[in-house]
Amino acid sequence: MVNNKKYKGMNQLKKEQVLFAISFxxxxxxxxxxxxxxxxxxxxxxxxxxxxxxxxxxxxYGFENFLQIFSDIKSGDLSVAxxxxxxxxxxxxxxxxxxxxxxxxxxxKKHIGSKFFRVMLYLPHVLSNVSVVTIYxxxxxxxxxxxxxxxxxxxxxxxxxxxYTQYYTILFLSIYLSxxxxxxxxxxxxxxxxxxxxxxxxxxxITPIKEFFYITLPLIYPSVVDFxxxxxxxxxxxxxxxxxxxxxxAEKSLQTIGYFIFKKTQEGDFSMYPxxxxxGLIITVIxxxxxxxxxxxxxxxxxxxx
Amino acid sequence: MKNxxxxxxxxxxxxxxxxxxxxxxxVLIVLLVWALFTSVKENVDFLxxxxxxxxxxxxxxxxxVLKNFKMDVSKVVVIDGKxxxxxxxxxxxxxxxxxxxxxxxxxxxxxxxxxxxxAYVAAKFDxxxxxxxxxxxVIVTMIIPSVGTGPATIKVAQAFGVYDNLWGNLILKFxxxxxxxxVYLSSFKMVAKDYTEAAYLDGANDWMVFFKxxxxxxxxxxxxxxxxxxxxxxxxxxxxxxxxxxxxxxxYGIFRMSTTTITGLSTAPIRIAGxxxxxxxxxxxxxxxxxxxxxxxxxxxxxx
Numbered sequence: 001m002v003n004n005k006k007y008k009g010m011n012q013l014k015k016e017q018v019l020f021a022i023s024f025x026x027x028x029x030x031x032x033x034x035x036x037x038x039x040x041x042x043x044x045x046x047x048x049x050x051x052x053x054x055x056x057x058x059x060x061y062g063f064e065n066f067l068q069i070f071s072d073i074k075s076g077d078l079s080v081a082x083x084x085x086x087x088x089x090x091x092x093x094x095x096x097x098x099x100x101x102x103x104x105x106x107x108x109k110k111h112i113g114s115k116f117f118r119v120m121l122y123l124p125h126v127l128s129n130v131s132v133v134t135i136y137x138x139x140x141x142x143x144x145x146x147x148x149x150x151x152x153x154x155x156x157x158x159x160x161x162x163x164y165t166q167y168y169t170i171l172f173l174s175i176y177l178s179x180x181x182x183x184x185x186x187x188x189x190x191x192x193x194x195x196x197x198x199x200x201x202x203x204x205x206i207t208p209i210k211e212f213f214y215i216t217l218p219l220i221y222p223s224v225v226d227f228x229x230x231x232x233x234x235x236x237x238x239x240x241x242x243x244x245x246x247x248x249x250a251e252k253s254l255q256t257i258g259y260f261i262f263k264k265t266q267e268g269d270f271s272m273y274p275x276x277x278x279x280g281l282i283i284t285v286i287x288x289x290x291x292x293x294x295x296x297x298x299x300x301x302x303x304x305x306x
Numbered sequence: 307m308k309n310x311x312x313x314x315x316x317x318x319x320x321x322x323x324x325x326x327x328x329x330x331x332x333v334l335i336v337l338l339v340w341a342l343f344t345s346v347k348e349n350v351d352f353l354x355x356x357x358x359x360x361x362x363x364x365x366x367x368x369x370x371v372l373k374n375f376k377m378d379v380s381k382v383v384v385i386d387g388k389x390x391x392x393x394x395x396x397x398x399x400x401x402x403x404x405x406x407x408x409x410x411x412x413x414x415x416x417x418x419x420x421x422x423x424x425a426y427v428a429a430k431f432d433x434x435x436x437x438x439x440x441x442x443x444v445i446v447t448m449i450i451p452s453v454g455t456g457p458a459t460i461k462v463a464q465a466f467g468v469y470d471n472l473w474g475n476l477i478l479k480f481x482x483x484x485x486x487x488x489v490y491l492s493s494f495k496m497v498a499k500d501y502t503e504a505a506y507l508d509g510a511n512d513w514m515v516f517f518k519x520x521x522x523x524x525x526x527x528x529x530x531x532x533x534x535x536x537x538x539x540x541x542x543x544x545x546x547x548x549x550x551x552x553x554x555x556x557x558y559g560i561f562r563m564s565t566t567t568i569t570g571l572s573t574a575p576i577r578i579a580g581x582x583x584x585x586x587x588x589x590x591x592x593x594x595x596x597x598x599x600x601x602x603x604x605x606x607x608x609x610x
Binding site: 021024032042046102105112119120126138146147208212243247274278281284292295 | 315316319320323324326327330331333334337338340341344356357420423424426427431434436443447449450451452453454455456457458459460461462463466477478480481482483511512513537540541543544547548557560561564565574577578580581582584585588589591592596599600
């Protein structure tokens, strides 16, 4: 009898817990089911369709969209955008990640001005990209030529006017604005390093640069891996500030895949939606494989805490 | 000489980093100061005196921006059962301000709330299968990039009536995926069970325990996540462009102004004044809450 009562009580408790869990999960899971699962399913479906202008419906089109994409890559229409996207990632990795780690290390060691630098490194992240780009555009075109003439004595065109300097001028800003969150996360992780480890290394006469490579970097390596993987996942979504700078009018020689996809989506041309979906599907498959392989390699060959 | 060499050997790395950090800060300060001066110049002054201090201080550039801050959007109007595309002017007050407040506050709240309540269920019922499933879903969606799903999202949003709908857009933002789920999850797991056991013994149910005990313990994290997202949505115009085309926000307006050809608004001083206007609220928030924004919001929770 007592056991029955206890069992009924536990049943009731379990029912209440299930009700509670459902009440908290129903809306988020419904949102996920519709706007993640169903959207991705729709996107995959759309990549095999074509928009019929006469009936205003999407009809099955087989692999034609994919064939068109490969043809566009071969003909050069998309290959420049792919090159720019990869180039942006490589420059960002070489300069952006290296400097972010170095800056974080400086702040973590609490050297001169570290608190001030921490605030200033994060500040651009808080400001609107459109605003920063607007100011930067006018500055590099109007002020930089004057400064170069006064200091070096020769005339140059505005950095965004000159086709040779255009790409690197935008690239510089893109990397410049990327430090904020990375430095924040790296310094947070570095501050978790045990002080006794650092102190004993210092007693052994370790130099700052050796401490960075042999103690700091191995111990924060998981977050470095995370940012490398986030960067890989973002190779073909990164617009490189092009839409902020040029709206839908960026030259083809500057475009990245991320910019191309956003521009085509924003234009509202229904006939392009299947093409964009197919391009997105190809990229998703490639990046998923690359991300998993890179993750495995980084974990296998990265610095060891031991 | 030996002391000098030892000094260089010891401090060359820090000195090099200080130099590069100095360049970073110098670039930012120069840009912002130059923008401030340029925003209060006459256009003629700007063209003749690009780098100098304003000859006449035109603070009314800012009022010019605010007075002319309106946008034309194409709205569908139904008359006698027929749909017509009508160009409508959306004014700063009250429409754009209303759109901005609903979009930024609402989206920030939705983006902070969804992972919070889902992570709480995952932490509380960690022995249930749903808990592991939720964790796997979050990790998988973080690893697998979703590229080119914009058109499908628009199509699905249109089908469900949330496309170009200011309040419907909050449903689009109410997703629990991403790193905030992990932040909440580890915070909830760190909450000692003593807090809740006493409440259950006193007859509290799960909802009361969450709202009266658990949520107050993580309100700082909730506030920080909401603040970070508020700043993101305040500056965001891309999603507004795609999913709310007839509900422009301030950021969208500044973006349009940066490329407008309308006489009087297309000059550098006016455009830069517009760019500076949108800085102000986020700068104030940053100064007021920099400790929270720069705090340790990691998967280990916030350290105060």
